[in-house]
Structures are given as structure tokens and as C-alpha cells.
Amino acid sequence: LRSIVEVLAPSAMKRILMIGDEPGLKARLAQTPQLRECEIVSASGSAEALQRLRLRVFDLVITDPRTSVEEDLALLAEMRRIRPGLRTFVLAPEATPEDIIAALRQEVFAIFGAPFNYAEIAEMVVEALEASDWRHSIEVLSARRDWISMRVACHQLTADRLVHFMGEM
16 A cells, blocks of 8 residues: 555655665765765665565666676666666676676666776666656667767756766676
């Protein structure tokens, strides 16, 4: 019943679901002025994250920094079956160019490889929560490890995201 009520009358408070333990990032998000009103919920792993998503609406999910990009993308596909349109941030121990391309194809909002810059992540979380028309703004037409062709919407946020993705490559 709670989930139905949330869908019909969503809370004004933004909710972030963090998977895994990254206390430095959680603290940075809590200290960011634009995110002080956000509820930050932790899940110990993928199963708990899926359970929480079934029960509550979240605006953004940040994956476990210890899991691979491949694992995260599989989890995100399942999460989007539960909550279509979910904004997702992938944190990973490492990300190859192929991982970045796969993340772009799955409309991940942002991907970060270790070591993590918490300030940069927090800044992009703010942008993600404020964005209304971000989906389908980056479309991979064709890609290889050393070459990529995309169709990109002409928005500052899209340009910022694209610069970040290319920097991670």
C-alpha cells in the first residue's frame, strides 16, 4: 500500500539508494548543501537494493563500488523493470572503454572508476536530481574501444555527462 501511495503522490523529498559501504561518499552527499533535504538509504547488497526498490520510490541509485560494471549493469536492468526511468550512478573498481560504452548504451547517468572523487560525484548527483529531460540524450550509434559515434542532445547537462564519460574512458 505504501508503494502505491508513493507512486500516486510521490514525496517532495528526493531519495537516494546507495548499495554497499562507501562512508566517505555518504558523508559527502550529506554535507552537500543542495542534498541536505535528501533521504539517503543504504542497502548492503543487490538483493536488499531490489527489495527496497520494490517497497519505495527512489530518484537515484548508486551502485556498490566493489562490484564490476558488468554486475552493476545487470542489476540496473532488473531495477529498471521495477522502477523505469531510474537515474543510476555506477561506481566500480575499474572501468574499461567497453564498460563505458555498455553504460552509455544502458542510459547510466554517470560512471566512476576508482579512485573516487567524492566532490565530483556529489556535484553530479545534484545535477542528476535536478534534471528532468536527461533520458535518451546520449545515443550510441556505433562503438569500438578506440572509436565511438553518438547522437547527442544539445544541452549543457548532456555535454557535462559526455565529457565525464570520455574522461572515464
